[in-house]
Amino acid sequence: MEEVSIEIVENRFMHELVSPGDRFLGDIVRNFVDREIMPIRREMEASTRGDFELVREVQRRLVGLGFQGAFLPPEYGGWNLTSALSYCIVLDEFSRGEPSCIATLGGGAWAFRPACIAGNPTLLEDFSPRFLGSDPYVACFAMTEPSGGCNIENLDMKGKGIHTRAELDGDEWVINGAKVWPTNSGVSDVYCVVCNTDPSLGDEGIALIYVPVPIPGYSFGRFEDKAGFRSSREGDFYFDNVRVPKEYRAGGPGLDAELLHDNLVFARLFSAAWAAGIAQGAFDEVMAFSAERKVAGKPIRQHTLAANTLADIAIGIQVGRDSYVNAAYMFDHPEIYGKRTSKHMISRSTVAKVFCCDMAVKATNQAMELMGNYGCATDYHVEKLWRDNKIIQLWEGGAQLGRMDVARGYYDYDQFYENDLYDLMQEMRRK
Ligand SMILES: Cc1cc2nc3c(=O)[nH]c(=O)nc-3n(C[C@H](O)[C@H](O)[C@H](O)COP(=O)(O)OP(=O)(O)OC[C@H]3O[C@@H](n4cnc5c(N)ncnc54)[C@H](O)[C@@H]3O)c2cc1C
Known part of the structure; x- marks a missing residue:
């Protein structure tokens, strides 16, 4: 695959916001994806229609990398990997290759996060050792x-x-x-x-x-x-x-409601990065394909129409990344930006999620169009990324509730304004 300008890749994230540690984490994941996942991603998907064994094997290798218990506090054997931005960087890199196999481990970290934030000693003592074993412990x-x-x-x-x-x-x-x-x-x-x-x-x-x-x-x-x-x-x-x-x-x-809302905001952020990585995967594919394949006597990407489309995809990915990096940084610094479950923070995280998901749906679609028939052929990967991304747009409130949550940050939007519609509905159902 032809190299994209090194300056573009290296300056993908502002160094002032993304720490050397997070960029190092991103490098580890990128190498893992390139080496262990890219060559077998088709076989992995085939395995999901059979015994799932190849997917489980990749997940076992991920556990071997130490990611499984990384979110635990250090006194319980973890690395205290709790920053939203770290999760975003990891997911962005993963989803470029095979977006869904990381969900097993990621889902576990997300599920146990409330217990860690609450610092519940019984839960931490009973379950931490299980997350630190050499086999997948799934939550x-x-x-x-x-x-x-x-x-x-x-x-x-x-x-x-x-x-x-x-x-x-x-x-x-x-x-x-x-x-x-x-x-x-x-x-x-x-x-x-x-x-x-x-x-x-x-x-x-x-x-x-x-x-x-x-x-x-x-x-x-x-x-x-x-x-x-x-x-x-x-x-x-x-x-x-x-x-x-x-x-x-x-x-x-009271605290559990806070933990639920905190987990939802966190998930909006990592979903944004998940979608941005998918768009990146599709962009990489179409860049390589359109450099080789010729139409009307020259490579597809040397046509002005195609260059415009490629630029639109690149704009979407970069703006999407800027959006999730900013919002995740704010989430990670409540001492500066206030409560992580404030209407403002819910709105900011949802701006990133809604934008990145819509952007990636469009980007995978455009990549497919530039590749002609091969865009939907399973020999290439754009059709898979196209299918994988749509689901991220649907979860975590979908595009519609997402937009309501964005609006909440800007004014006092209340769906049940001056009428308790939900209670009314329940009342009618009872009659
Ligand atoms: C791959 C995958 C993984 C998932 N993982 C998890 C998980 O780990 N944990 C978990 O609990 N769930 C999970 N989900 C579920 C997911 O979060 C929900 O499906 C999602 O919240 C949408 O819920 P629903 O399908 O019931 O849609 P509904 O709630 O029925 O909504 C249907 C439609 O109505 C819109 N809508 C909803 N409310 C309003 C409103 N008030 N006003 C106007 N429009 C509205 C929605 O945006 C949507 O378009 C997952 C789903 C998928 C596909």
Whole structure:
């Protein structure tokens, strides 16, 4: 593949914002992706239609690199890798190759993050050693329910969209409910279950409770069959009077709602980087292809029309990166930019997520067009990146709730302004 100007690559990120440590981390991941993933990404996708063994093998190698427990505090054996910007850099590099196989490890870090932030000693003592083993120890952040994902992510709903109930019985939580679509469904060793202790309490009723499996009362339905993101597994699972110790609640009333919102903002940021990396992968492919393939007597990319399109893709990627780097830096520095779950921060992180996802959908589409038939041929990778990216645009509130959250940063937008629509809907349903 033809080299892009070295100055462009080296100055992709402002050195004042992205530390040498994070750039070094990015280099490690880039090398891993080039060496271990690029040559076999087609076979990996084929493996997801079979026994999944090749995907699991790559995930085992990633565990060997030490990424699995990196998010844990140093006193529990981790590297304290908690910065949103570090996660963004890692995901940007990964998704250039095979975006979904990192979801297994990344989903685990995301799921255990609330326990780490809360500093819950029981959870840290019971689970940290398992994340530090040499085999994958898989975790899942289980939020979405059959009645909808956005109803849970929507701040205006104040937890009313969470139907999974947790009741305290003596020293144990008793959990009942159903979850659909969480990453690592059915393959997890521990679930962080987003529950409600009492819908009338609003945010105070939100509870994040950890459930290790197997455990009596837990059952799994089936895996979803998706267009893209095939190395990651999603499905539905059920809790029927599942009992766990009361110390397995991450924080407590009020704090758990904060932890949920904090995790959502964090996920918007890393989703932005995930999408930017996908666009980069498609850009690399189309740059190489359009340098070789000739139409009307010269390489495709020497036609003005194509140069315009390539420039548009490059503009989108760079502006997307600037957007997530700025927002992640702000998230990582609450001492300067304020609370990480403020309306301002939710808005800024969502600007990055919505922009990068829309941009990558367009970029993969444009790359495909410049490549003609080969854009949709499986011998190349643009069609795969095209499929993989769409899903990122749909998760974490999708493009619509995302835009509502952007608006919240600019004025006092409230979906239920002067009418409690949700309560009204529930009332009508009861009649
Ligand atoms: C590959 C993949 C991985 C995932 N991983 C996880 C995970 O790890 N954990 C987890 O809990 N979930 C996960 N999800 C689920 C995902 O976050 C949800 O699917 C997402 O929030 C959308 O929820 P929904 O499909 O129920 O859409 P709905 O909530 O039914 O929304 C449908 C449509 O309505 C729009 N909409 C929603 N609310 C409003 C509103 N108030 N006003 C106007 N429009 C609105 C949405 O933008 C969307 O276009 C994953 C999904 C996928 C595909």
